[in-house]
């Protein structure tokens with residue numbers, strides 16, 4: 131006989147953890163099932179450890195700019211402090227006891243194991259079965275997707291999980307995939323002295339973002355010594371006990387390590403979603419604007435395909451929690467999803483790219499300016515590569531998308547995210563005062579070119 135509780139949460143990614151704690155604090159009986167670590171990918175294998183690596187790698191890059199700006203600076207990279215910080219500060223050596231205690235401290239109950247739906251509101255985890263009176267919330271996230279390249283399976287390749295656990299920077303590294311994971315980690319390791327080659331199937335790096343962003347980044351990465359092979363797919367992978375050989379159509383790459391960063395996959399069938407009528411051949415579930423996928427079943431986070439970011443998971447968690455508690459609040463909207471790839475320069479973007487806006491049939495007007503030609507970019511000197519690109523719906527006179535590449539590109543993005551989110555007329559944006567000499571002041575230059 132299943133045990134009856136108010137809410138069952140399957141997967142404790144960032145959104146699931148926040149929602150489960152909130153509902154338990156509100157007095158509901160909450161069971162959360164987690165198969166790995168409470169907190170999910172972000173704190174243990176994703177955002178946090180990767181950004182610690184990047185912080186350290188950027189410090190090295192900035193030190194290397196000293197000779198051009200401020201005299202002598204010699205740099206001797208050591209990955210040890212990064213590895214120690216990731217263990218001691220970020221992941222507690224991949225131990226989630228603090229997070230688990232934080233959740234149980236709210237009154238929630240944590241069940242370790244793999245859960246699946248056995249009925250409309252029934253979830254089984256090992257020997258235990260629960261029926262949810264109010265809601266089942268799915269937050270099972272994604273796993274690294276490993277392409278079926280001949281020879282790859284069975285080799286000791288890295289995914290992001292092994293890469294962030296590295297104790298030293300490898301001598302050489304081939305990265306498959308030039309998305310956010312591949313590029314962030316490729317540049318970070320390269321700055322620690324690793325010889326890095328990146329293989330990307332699409333014809334440019336960071337393919338979902340504006341071509342100008344990928345081109346700018348490619349220029350910087352190539353300048354730092356990374357070898358970029360775009361429009362290329364690995365045909366075969368071999369490991370001989372000491373290193374990898376990756377065969378491309380026109381050459382072979384050799385490296386001590388291989389990082390597979392070719393995207394993520396969900397496992398909707400494994401979750402038993404067919405039992406509630408969800409098409410499990412699709413890559414993602416499709417919740418409504420309150421995050422409901424069926425009566426009493428909610429889905430949040432990466433598995434919804436609305437943006438594989440912690441902030442989207444948290445945003446959706448807040449909406450689902452409100453709905454379960456019967457509280458009023460705005461529905462989910464996705465016209466202004468911000469995202470930042472934390473390379474140097476950072477690539478911040480919000481809303482639609484120019485191509486996406488045109489595909490939607492909008493009357494598009496765009497403008498772009500480069501950061502080095504802005505006042506602050508020119509003052510900044512070395513490390514100033516970047517651009518601002520605006521995408522306007524010319525009929526409505528509002529921005530529907532924008533990109534900020536450059537030093538602190540993710541912070542510059544904030545002004546553009548407000549503009550796209552609140553649909554501030556571009557005329558009104560042009561009438562604003564932009565502090566001199568900031569990086570965000572280049573937005574004013576771009577607005578000037580829009581009209």
Ligand SMILES: Cc1cc2nc3c(=O)[nH]c(=O)nc-3n(C[C@H](O)[C@H](O)[C@H](O)COP(=O)(O)OP(=O)(O)OC[C@H]3O[C@@H](n4cnc5c(N)ncnc54)[C@H](O)[C@@H]3O)c2cc1C
Pocket residue numbers: 140141142143144145146163164165166167168169170171172175176177178180181243244245246269270271272290311401430431432433437438439440441443472
């Ligand atoms: C290297 C890397 C860097 C990243 N950097 C950033 C960044 O800078 N900024 C950003 O916003 N995002 C970043 N992300 C993305 C971010 O990690 C995810 O968007 C975020 O973790 C939210 O995912 P989620 O809540 O959907 O699920 P996840 O974090 O994947 O959590 C899902 C949880 O569900 C558990 N689970 C799965 N199936 C079951 C089951 N059947 N039963 C029980 N438990 C189950 C899993 O063990 C996992 O703990 C990064 C990701 C990676 C890999």
Ligand SMILES: NC(=O)c1ccc[n+]([C@@H]2O[C@H](COP(=O)([O-])OP(=O)(O)OC[C@H]3O[C@@H](n4cnc5c(N)ncnc54)[C@H](O)[C@@H]3O)[C@@H](O)[C@H]2O)c1
Pocket residue numbers: 277306307308309310311312314329330331332336337362363364391392393394437438439469470471472
């Ligand atoms: N800063 C951030 O917010 C951040 C950082 C890292 C990851 N993430 C999230 O994590 C998720 C996964 O990131 P990702 O970079 O793995 O996925 P991705 O889908 O963004 O990029 C994967 C890349 O691999 C390429 N590719 C696929 N198969 C290939 C093959 N066989 N050979 C060569 N290239 C191939 C694709 O064309 C694509 O460019 C994304 O949702 C992303 O949003 C976010």
